[in-house]
Amino acid sequence: MSAELRLVERERRWEQGTDDLYGSAEGRLWELVAGEMLHCGGISQPKAMAVKAGITESEKVLDLCSGFGSSLRFLAKNYNIQGYGLDISPYMIEQAKRRTREEGLQRKVIHLQGDVYHVPWPDNSFDVVWGEDGWCYLDAKEALIKEAVRVLKPGGSFHLLDFGGGDHSSHGSHGLHAHLGNLFHSSDRLKDNSETRILELMRRAGFTKVEKLKDGRMLFGLLRTAYYRATV
Secondary structure, three states: OOHHHHHHHHHHHHHHHHHHHHOOHHHHHHHHHHOOOOOOOOOHHHHHHHHHHOOOOOOEEEEEOOOOOHHHHHHHHHHOOEEEEEEOOHHHHHHHHHHHHHOOOOOOEEEEEOOOOOOOOOOOOEEEEEEEOOHHHOOOHHHHHHHHHHHEEEEEEEEEEEEOOOOOOOOOOOHHHHHHHHHHOOOHHHHOOOHHHHHHHHHHHOOEEEEEEEEEEEOOOOEEEEEEEEEO
């Protein structure tokens, strides 16, 4: 088994634990704190991403690591896209399907439980691949980005907003603030989310017009975020 396949297998075992996490009392508490988006940006984040992405009506949008499907429902209601969500967690997908039905969007948004390293759609299927605050948890990002390229139509676009955007997390910070920031960014997964690394993997996978458009901060500036865009 190749090193990449071993990494993917390890990630698959790790991902399966997310079902226990988000279905637990702790996971429900996090949703109460952060909202169903499960990140600190709330609804403002997919709103801003959609503008930067230039989302248009009737596009087919695939959200990898889609969670409760909140961003896809927002896009379906406001941009009339056809949305597809893929997440490893059965609990997440069960909740996503229920919430989508409750909003009457089951014809516009489809949710599947599955492996983001082996996307269950054929080549050239989507106009847009979308990733939002979920990829930072995964080590095998090269395999994930290759799948994004594979399923995009020629001329399709890729949009990723995630933690760990900066190459030097403490830059511009001092004292306790810098120390806490470095603790957050000491994770191997966040190190792999550095600007240099993500841009390198995107180019290596075959994306063109690769760019990082914006840095941001969350949790009182302790977590750095970055927004990336590319086309095939």
